[in-house]
Amino acid sequence: MSHRRRRRSRKAPASLVLLLGAVLCVWWLYRAERSTAQLDQGLLLATQPESSAPAPSETVAAASTVSESAPPPPQPIVIETPAQPAIPVSTSDRITPLIDAGRDALSRGDKLSARTSWNEAFQLGVDGEREALLRRELGRLAEETILSAAILTGDPHAERYVIRTGDVLAKIAAANKISPDLLANVNGIVDKNLIREGQTIKVLKGPFRAVVRKSTYTLHVFLGDTFVRQYPVGLGADDSTPTGQWRVATKLINPTYYP
Secondary structure, three states: OHHHHHHHHHHHHHHHHHHHHHHHHHHHHHHHHHHHHHHHHHHHHHHHHHHHOOOHHHHHHHHHHHHHHOOOOOOOOOOOOOOOOOOOOOHHHHHHHHHHHHHHHHHOOOHHHHHHHHHHHHHHOOOHHHHHHHHHHHHHHHHHHOOOOOOOOOOOOEEEEEOOOOOOHHHHHHHOOOOHHHHHHHHOOOOOOOOOOOOEEEEEOOOEEEEEEOOOOEEEEEEOOEEEEEEEOOOOHHHOOOOOOOOOOOOOOOOOOOO
C-alpha cells in the first residue's frame, strides 16, 4: 500500500508538469492570436487615411486625367459678313462721263485721250443724237490722228518708219497689213514707186475691219477697235443679205453699181 502511494506521489508531479505545459501553450497561443489581431487592426487603421486621402501626386494625376477627358471650353462663334456683290453700273451711267472726259481732253489739246474716251463710249452702244455726235467727232479725230501724216505720241495705231535701201512701199504696207494706196495717201506720196532712202513716213498698224449695220444700211470702218469712218451701203432686197463674218478677197475701185 505504501509502495503504491509512493508511486502515485511520483506520478503527480509529472501530471502537474504536463498540465502546466498545456496551460502555457494555450496561453501562448492566445497571446499570439491577440497580437496578430492587434497588428492587423493597426495596419487597417493605417491604410484607411491613404485610401480616403490619396497622395498629392496621385491627386494631381487624377486632376489631369479629368481635365484631359473633359470637353474643351466653347470657342466664340465668329460670323463673317459676306462680301456684298458689286453693283453693276448701267451702260448709260458710264457713257456720259466718258463723253465729258473726251470733251475735257479735247479742250486741253489732248486729241489721243479724247479719241480714246469717245471711242470707248461708242463701243458701249449708243443711239440717237449721242451716236451721231460720237461718229462725227471720232471721224474728225481719225482724219487728224490716223488718216494724216501726223503721229501722236503714244498712239498705239501708228509709228514712224525710216526708208532703207531696197524698201518699196508695197512691201512696207504688206508687213503692216494695210494697202499701199492707203500708206501713200496718209503720207502724201503721189507716186508709190518713188520713195528715197532715209525718208521718214508714218506707218499704220493694221489690219482694218468693217462692220455692216443692216438696219441703217451703213458700214463702219475700224482700225483695231477704233472707229475711223462710216459709209452708206446697199444690201440685198427683202433682207436677203446674210449675216456672218467675211474676208474681202477682191477689191474693185469704183465698181459698177446695179440697182
